[in-house]
Amino acid sequence: MWPELGKYGATVINAYIVTIVATGLLTWLSLRSARKSKETLEKLEARRNG
Amino acid sequence: MSIWEFANPVRFMRFSGKLLPYFSVSAALLIVTGLIWGFFFTPEADQFGSTVKIIYIHVPTAMLAINAWVMMFVASLIWLIRRHHVSALAAKAAAPIGAVMTVVAILTGAIWGQPMWGTYWAWDPRLTSFLVLFIFYLGYMALWTAIEEEDKAADLTSVLAMVGTVFAVLSRYAVNFWNQGLHQGASLSLDKEEHVADVYYLPLLVAIGGFVLLFIALLLLRTRTEIRNRRIRALQAREAR
Numbered sequence: 001m002w003p004e005l006g007k008y009g010a011t012v013i014n015a016y017i018v019t020i021v022a023t024g025l026l027t028w029l030s031l032r033s034a035r036k037s038k039e040t041l042e043k044l045e046a047r048r049n050g
Numbered sequence: 051m052s053i054w055e056f057a058n059p060v061r062f063m064r065f066s067g068k069l070l071p072y073f074s075v076s077a078a079l080l081i082v083t084g085l086i087w088g089f090f091f092t093p094e095a096d097q098f099g100s101t102v103k104i105i106y107i108h109v110p111t112a113m114l115a116i117n118a119w120v121m122m123f124v125a126s127l128i129w130l131i132r133r134h135h136v137s138a139l140a141a142k143a144a145a146p147i148g149a150v151m152t153v154v155a156i157l158t159g160a161i162w163g164q165p166m167w168g169t170y171w172a173w174d175p176r177l178t179s180f181l182v183l184f185i186f187y188l189g190y191m192a193l194w195t196a197i198e199e200e201d202k203a204a205d206l207t208s209v210l211a212m213v214g215t216v217f218a219v220l221s222r223y224a225v226n227f228w229n230q231g232l233h234q235g236a237s238l239s240l241d242k243e244e245h246v247a248d249v250y251y252l253p254l255l256v257a258i259g260g261f262v263l264l265f266i267a268l269l270l271l272r273t274r275t276e277i278r279n280r281r282i283r284a285l286q287a288r289e290a291r
Contacts, residue, residue, distance in 0.1 A: 001090065002090075003089065003090055003100070003103075004094075004100070005100040005103075006094070006099055006100050007099070008099050008100045008101045008165055009100065011101055011104075011161055011162070011164065011165055012089075012100055012101060012103050012104060014161050015104045015107060015108070015157075015158040015161045015162060016085075016089070016104075016107060018154060018157045018158060018161065019107040019111065019154050019158060022150055022153065022154045022157075023150070023154070023264070025150075026146070026147065026150045026268065027264075027268065030268050030271050030272050030275070031271070033272075033275050034271050034272075034274065034275045034278075037275045037278040037279050037282065038278060040278075040282050041278045041281055041282050041285075044282060044285045044286070044289075045285070048285060048289075
């Protein structure tokens with residue numbers, strides 16, 4: 001199943017790791033800030049509406 | 051129904067909230083399919099060996115690095131002409147995504163370049179224009195943070211987006227403008243003779259589709275966050291009075 005990467009194995013794996021970590025981190029940070037802003041807005045609107 | 055109706059933040063929130071799950075799920079499916087297909091089921095290339103498998107991450111991220119800026123240019127133009135806040139906030143939301151894609155394209159290019167060119171970096175036209183594009187992304191985000199008054203920040207960052215477009219276009223066509231440097235020509239082309247072999251082409255298209263959908267999903271998510279943050283600032287200002 002695992003492909004034969006030959007002498008460039010580390011090169012290919014490193015490139016994939018960089019991409020997965022960077023896009024994963026971007027997605028996680030975007031989701032986290034979305035959740036935070038949603039919660040803050042809900043609290044503020046609840047307070048405003050009494 | 052006109053596209054301008056989505057300039058209304060309430061309508062945008064409602065519509066984007068419905069679309070977001072579809073874009074997110076299809077992005078994940080296409081990226082996983084494209085990368086597994088490319089990584090596990092495509093052969094080595096004569097010229098590149100197994101490093102050809104980097105194409106499935108390098109090309110989509112490089113395309114998005116450029117096209118995210120083009121999207122910011124269009125959104126900024128809409129802000130400057132029609133003063134729709136959602137378009138200015140969408141441009142602001144796209145910048146971190148574009149910046150990350152630019153970094154990934156530069157890093158995967160460097161990792162790929164080392165065994166092929168014997169160096170991680172060269173002052174090649176395409177590499178250099180990507181570095182300049184990344185600096186523009188940083189400057190754009192810094193400018194949004196530095197200016198407190200939101201409309202003024204949107205105006206000035208829109209002007210910066212216009213100027214930076216020159217480098218975004220240059221990044222795309224650098225290899226055509228200057229027929230020199232280490233970077234090879236475009237991997238995708240309308241001319242079938244020019245682009246990569248079919249065995250790499252199809253999984254590459256799937257991976258590109260996945261990354262484009264990921265960009266749209268993150269853009270919708272981040273624009274929604276920007277709209278909410280704007281509303282939060284407005285409410286906090288009202289409470290403070």
